[in-house]
Every structure is written in structure tokens, then in C-alpha cells.
Amino acid sequence: MKTDLFSYIAGSEGREKIAAVILSSPDKMWSITRVEEATGLPHTMVFRTLDMLKGFGILKVQKINKNDLVFEVVKNSPQTKQLENIVSDSIKRDI
Numbered sequence: 001m002k003t004d005l006f007s008y009i010a011g012s013e014g015r016e017k018i019a020a021v022i023l024s025s026p027d028k029m030w031s032i033t034r035v036e037e038a039t040g041l042p043h044t045m046v047f048r049t050l051d052m053l054k055g056f057g058i059l060k061v062q063k064i065n066k067n068d069l070v071f072e073v074v075k076n077s078p079q080t081k082q083l084e085n086i087v088s089d090s091i092k093r094d095i
Helices: 005-010 013-025 032-039 044-054 079-095
Strands: 030-032 059-061 069-073
Touching: 005 013, 005 032, 005 079, 013 044, 013 069, 013 079, 030 032, 032 044, 032 069, 044 059, 044 069
Parallel strands: none
Antiparallel strands: 030 069, 059 069
């Protein structure tokens, strides 16, 4: 069963937080550690969320050495725009 983007992100405050952080600086290349530090969330949650966002086509990944990956937002994709709308709606809901 394939999960839709809205259900995946809206189903968890942590995933919403991760999405908001990476979208706040879409030109930045994000390591898993950097996202962990920015969100205060555990490694496993950050890794799984970034991997799933990669699967949705929102992030692209580069391996920078044997053990480290960096993620970058795919700009101008429909999925990225949809994620921006989901995160924006979430922020409005919390206000």
C-alpha cells in the first residue's frame, strides 16, 4: 500500500517539523545529523522521514563519503509544492 504525502506528513508532528525545517532553507544541503540538531528529533525518525521524502521525489540524495548522505530539496516539483502547502496549513492550524 502506497502512502499519500498528506497522510504521511500530517500523521506526525515530528514529520511535519522535519518538513518545515528543510523547507525553511531549500537551498541548503541537509545531513541527517543537521536535521536532528535543528529539530531535536531522534536519528531513526529523521532518517526514515528524509528517505520517504526522497521516495516522494521531494528530496534528492548524494553520498558524500562511505557513511554520510546529504539531502537537497527538489525545487519546482509538484510534490515539493504540495509539501509546502501541507506545512503551511499545519503552521496556520497551530496559530
